Amino acid sequence: MADDEQDIILSELNDEELTLQMHDDLYDGLKDEIMEGVNILLERGWTPYDILTRTLVEGMGIVGIDFRDGILFVPEVLLAANAMKSGMSILKPLLIETGAPRLGRMVIGTVKGDIHDIGKNLVAMMMEGAGFEVTDLGINNAVENYLEAIERDQPDIVGMSALLTTTMPYMKVIIDTLVEKGIRDDYIVMVGGAPLNEEFGKAIGADAYCRDAAVAVETAKELIARRHNSVGS
């Protein structure tokens, strides 16, 4: 970026301009600018939930689309995610205080034998941003870890991630265990990870395969809504 392009003063922008600039700053992974933007909007009386959804979540949606389309690559997505995280660090306590809407609860982890957590961390953050309560089990999780967290947190959604073709079959071990215990249908099971695809998700008995974090959020919302509708009918 050329020097003459850096003369912008965020506080002088109107709400619409600032929102668009924050989308672009998020896209460019500019942490400090995102924090500044969040604070400006709070001072202007925006609710934490509106800031989260209209600037951060919407901005990460653009990042997600361009990652899917091969315009952005992993490092750029991570920098954007870090910028979002910095904004979230301001908003999270305020969201709890103001009782922002909660869409549901999710338990998520990378499965046994796998230590890769970039995608899983992105999903966890985006789900939190979208209004889900997330329990992150971390990496290398045996089925026992999932069962313990499911019993403790009573989630709506169980999420599993794997990067390796050697570890992705373990997702089926977890789903089969849920089936054996007669609790499979109590939860929405979502899976993701670079080597997976829709066919694999179906074959192991998951409810959905999610290609990326943005898709995971949309899928989760849709499946939760469908579930509520079926309970209500």
Add this chain to the structure above:
Amino acid sequence: MTRRGGRTARLQSRAAAPVSRGPLDVDTLTHQRANIGAGRVALIACGALAREILAVNRANGAEHFALRCLPAILHNHPEQIAPAVEREISLAKSDGYEEIFILYADCGTGGALDEVCRRHDVARLPGPHCYAFFEGVEQQATRQEVTSFYLTDFLARQFDTFVTKPLGLAAHPELKDLYFGNYERLVYLAQTDDDGLTRKAESAAETLGLRFERRFTGYGDLATALSGL
């Protein structure tokens, strides 16, 4: 009002393609297709294996192979490997090759490469990735080294191209822990005794903040597979 940047600025700043310096140049093998030899058996291979395949064939005095390499960088987009191999199989068939062997492991394709092999009735190397067949598929499976990051001779040479640059570590070293924070050790699986490559691999471990281990493997199951063709 000035600073916008974002998507528009990024699309305008994308760079150009690399230049070839001969079929065995590592940059050529990384980014381009390469055909070497004109024997009766077509070997469709990952460019990362070209030098090792030729070394084994030289040692075996095998001259009946035509090596057709696909760009090694496909490994950074494993979903592209199976379609690329399938296209190359069709090309080899249209060039008159009846015997074809695939010198790839599963390589992160999640079984998609096996589907291609089944469709065309051709075989591939054993195991999930090249680390496994260099060390020996069975041997590596028993090690259970989930916190090890592997390099081969090719990857030690091309560490910047496959790791530092695509992961943005040169420009953003702060991302290192996000990528490698869960790893403990870098294991260099050496196909050859080359002090220069060992130094490169050691320096890669240092860059990533990982313990270093060198393990000499030779050509492992790759040599066995080629000897049987």
